[in-house]
Structure formats: structure tokens, C-alpha cells
Amino acid sequence: MKNILLFLLISWQYSFSQVHDGIYQLNSIDSLLTEEVKAVIDEEFQRKKVVFLGESVHYSGTDMLAKVEFVKYLVRKHNYKDIAFESDFFALLFDHHKRNLYSIWSKSSQCEKLFTFLEENSVTIWGFDNRLIAPYSYENFIKKLVNVLNKGGIELDEEYGRIANILIKNQYNSRKALSTDEIEFLYDYTKKILKTEVIKSNTLWIQILNSFNTAIELYTVRDNNSDKKRIAIRDRQMAKNLDFLIDQNPNKKFIVWLANGHMSKSNSANMDGQTMGFQFRQLNPESSYHIALGSIRLAPRTERDIEKAAKNDKSILSLLPKINNNYFIDANRLKKNNPGFGNRLFRDLSIFNLESDKTYLLNHFDALVFIAMGEEVKYD
Known part of the structure; x- marks a missing residue:
């Protein structure tokens, strides 16, 4: 009997470690990236010419703050000197200034330090949206x-x-x-x-x-x-506009700042045509790395819904060791170690705000970033 219990314990520990090999706890939002996570993404950032940074909704201030930490690392460590926003393609071709961006970013408190950082580090701002909003x-x-x-x-x-x-x-x-x-x-x-x-x-x-x-x-x-x-x-x-920017600047590496839905790698029917990320990859195979960010606690989600989801193995939250910490999920590594995960439907309480909250979530992105405590965007 003892041998059976020992075997079951060892098997459970092995299975647990396999599932969590690819899930990394992050620091607090103001110094988000741990050395362990940096080691994971360094290889990808060195090989890729384009890094997509998505946000769940444009009113999530914490998603923006977390993205700023990735931008700083990309610029300082990997010499990314160009950032393309989901904003006016035409205006930003000629006037690389934040005034040509949507005000959700250009005027938000959470992005204030971002634009100071970009200016201090001579990072050029571009746009790829066909909407002429500036x-x-x-x-x-x-x-x-x-x-x-x-x-x-x-x-x-x-x-x-x-x-x-x-x-x-x-x-x-x-x-x-x-x-x-x-x-x-x-x-x-x-x-x-x-x-x-x-x-x-x-x-x-x-x-x-x-x-x-x-x-x-x-x-x-x-x-x-x-x-x-x-x-x-x-x-x-x-x-097509982003592809043009990449093609016309062959020696440059780009950070791409946008919503999660636009940068998904999937072409599934439930995306309802929101397939920019997929189409860009068709034009530029193996050139991009896609990081989706989402805040667990952000309206309209309730604490009761979150705690319930964390106990349900059909929810992506069930993969997290704790729901009160920030985490980085290496989706590619997780699928490699757990082959069935690529074909597994996960619910996400719309944390990543795709067209459906029940989807093959790990196939949409290369990495998922969970921010435990969310806050809405603020304006000065």
C-alpha cells in the first residue's frame, strides 16, 4: 500500500512539474521581468525581427504598464529602436510623434513614462492603422x-x-x-x-x-x-501596412503595440476576420513573436468568478499556481511538454479579450502574461 501511494505521489509530482514547466512567476509590475523569464525570451528576441505586445482592452492601464517593461527590455538589451502602434499609418510615416496616436495611449498616465523613455532612447514611432485619425x-x-x-x-x-x-x-x-x-x-x-x-x-x-x-x-x-x-x-x-514598414526597413527590428485580438496567430472562424497577426505571419513566416497581456482582476470580472474559474480545469486560470501573483506562460514550451494542450479548449473569462472566451488559447500566442491586480487607464 505504501508503495502504491509513493508511486501515485511521484506520478502526480512529475505530471505537475510537466504542466508547470513553461509557467513562470513574474515580479511586481514596476520591475516585471525576472531573470528566469528574461532567459526564456532572450533567445526569441534575438532571433525574431518583430515582437508583438498586445493588451486585452484599451482601458486596461495595467496591461500598458506591463507592456512598458517589455519595451524597456527590448530596447536596452536587444536594441529594438522602432515601435509601431495600432494608429494612423499615414500621419506617422511623416511625423513620428505621439500626438498622432490614439489618445488612449498618448494621453494616459500609464504611458507617460513610455514616451519619455522612447524619446530618451531615440526610438522611432510608426503606425499601421488604415484609419486616418490624426x-x-x-x-x-x-x-x-x-x-x-x-x-x-x-x-x-x-x-x-x-x-x-x-x-x-x-x-x-x-x-x-x-x-x-x-x-x-x-x-x-x-x-x-x-x-x-x-x-x-x-x-x-x-x-x-x-x-x-x-x-x-x-x-x-x-x-x-x-x-x-x-x-x-x-x-x-x-x-499589409505593417509588412510594408518591415520590408522598407530591412535592418530594423520592430516592437508592435496593439490589442490582443489583432495580433492573434490564429485564422480560426471564431476570430470573425480579426486576423491581422495571422496575415502578417503569412507575409513574414517565422519572423515574429506574439506576447498577449491580460489583467485577471479588471471589470467586469468579479472575485467570485475568478476563484471559481481557477478551480475549473477547463479554465486557463487553473494552470496558474496562484491567482494573486503575476505570471508568464511560455505557450510553445507548455505545448511541447504537454502535446494535448494545443488541441485543448480553454476558457479565460475574456481576460485576453478574443472574440470567444472559449478557444484554443495556447495556439493564438507565443506567450501569455497574467497581471493579478488590474487597474483601468487614467488620464492626467
Whole structure:
């Protein structure tokens, strides 16, 4: 009997150590990365040209604070000197300033030290979103296009400039601000410009105008509250815009700052077209490493729900030794040591905020970062 009990104990300990080989406790949020975790990610960061850093929701201040710690390490240890945000592709091509980012980042208290750090370390800010949200785009898109066309002896139709500015100003309200004829004219004239010799010989403006064409579609497509059509349009072009930045800067390494959903490696049906990460990997195989971040305690999750989930082996929280500490899960290592995990559905209480809270979570990302105590973003 004693031998049987000893065997069962040893077997349980072996199984436990296998499951937890790939799960690492992190420090507090202000000095997040332990030496053990640094050793795990160093090899990946050295080999990869692009590191994606995702956040669960744009109101999670703790996700942002944790991402800042990764950014600091990437810059200081691995010499990443470029960071691309889920923000205005056009504006940030010409004006690499935080004022061209969404205010959720540029004006948040949690990102204040990030932008100071980027400036002090000469890190260049880029964008890859086809949405033209910065005042810079409204003020300069047509001006710069006119200058480029004039070099080829082409005069831009004033009506095109007028309608384009209405679109940029109104964004998702453009269906109300523009007639069907005006929208069609904008499409057709953009395609006409793309066929001119002065643009055909300009790689940058080919990309800008192709991105703008998808912005026309994004802002004017008829969609419902699910945003299913708009999500697919946006993610497809964001992957192409990011690919363009990487391709045009072959000797640079990029940090990519965005939402978890956009950077997922999966092309599963329940992603509903939110497949930028998958599409980018199709264009750049084996070049990127994807780290998703999520805060366990953040509205609308309750403590009761969290404690219940931690006891349920169908929940990703059941893999964590404790739910009151911060953790780093090396998804690739965990799947290697536990082959069945890649085909295992996990619930996550929407901690990582994918389209479904029941998914093959370990296949979406290379690593998962759990922050025990969440806080919402704050603004000065």
C-alpha cells in the first residue's frame, strides 16, 4: 500500500512539474521581468525581427504598464529602436510623434513614462492603422498628394480633395456625409491616380493610396453592430501596412503595440476576420513573436468568478499556481511538454479579450502574461 501511494505521489509530482514547466512567476509590475523569464525570451528576441505586445482592452492601464517593461527590455538589451502602434499609418510615416496616436495611449498616465523613455532612447514611432485619425492626416493628406502629382505634371481634381477631406474628417459617419456618387468617385479617382506613372514609380505612395482606398471602404461599408465587415477590412490592411514598414526597413527590428485580438496567430472562424497577426505571419513566416497581456482582476470580472474559474480545469486560470501573483506562460514550451494542450479548449473569462472566451488559447500566442491586480487607464 505504501508503495502504491509513493508511486501515485511521484506520478502526480512529475505530471505537475510537466504542466508547470513553461509557467513562470513574474515580479511586481514596476520591475516585471525576472531573470528566469528574461532567459526564456532572450533567445526569441534575438532571433525574431518583430515582437508583438498586445493588451486585452484599451482601458486596461495595467496591461500598458506591463507592456512598458517589455519595451524597456527590448530596447536596452536587444536594441529594438522602432515601435509601431495600432494608429494612423499615414500621419506617422511623416511625423513620428505621439500626438498622432490614439489618445488612449498618448494621453494616459500609464504611458507617460513610455514616451519619455522612447524619446530618451531615440526610438522611432510608426503606425499601421488604415484609419486616418490624426489631425496631421486631415491637414496634410491632400497637400502631400498634390505635391507628388505635380512632380509628374499632374493636377489633382479639386473635387477629389474636397471629398477626401470630408471622408477623413467624418470617418465612420462618412456614409451620412457623402452621397453614393461621391463615394464611387473617390474610389474610382484613387484607382486612376494609382495608374499614373509618377505614382507607379513611388513605392511609398502606392502603399499610402492602397491603404486610403481601404479606408474609403472601411468608413462607408454598410455593417451592423458586430463590425464584422469593418474588422476584416481593417485587419487585412493593417497587416499589409505593417509588412510594408518591415520590408522598407530591412535592418530594423520592430516592437508592435496593439490589442490582443489583432495580433492573434490564429485564422480560426471564431476570430470573425480579426486576423491581422495571422496575415502578417503569412507575409513574414517565422519572423515574429506574439506576447498577449491580460489583467485577471479588471471589470467586469468579479472575485467570485475568478476563484471559481481557477478551480475549473477547463479554465486557463487553473494552470496558474496562484491567482494573486503575476505570471508568464511560455505557450510553445507548455505545448511541447504537454502535446494535448494545443488541441485543448480553454476558457479565460475574456481576460485576453478574443472574440470567444472559449478557444484554443495556447495556439493564438507565443506567450501569455497574467497581471493579478488590474487597474483601468487614467488620464492626467
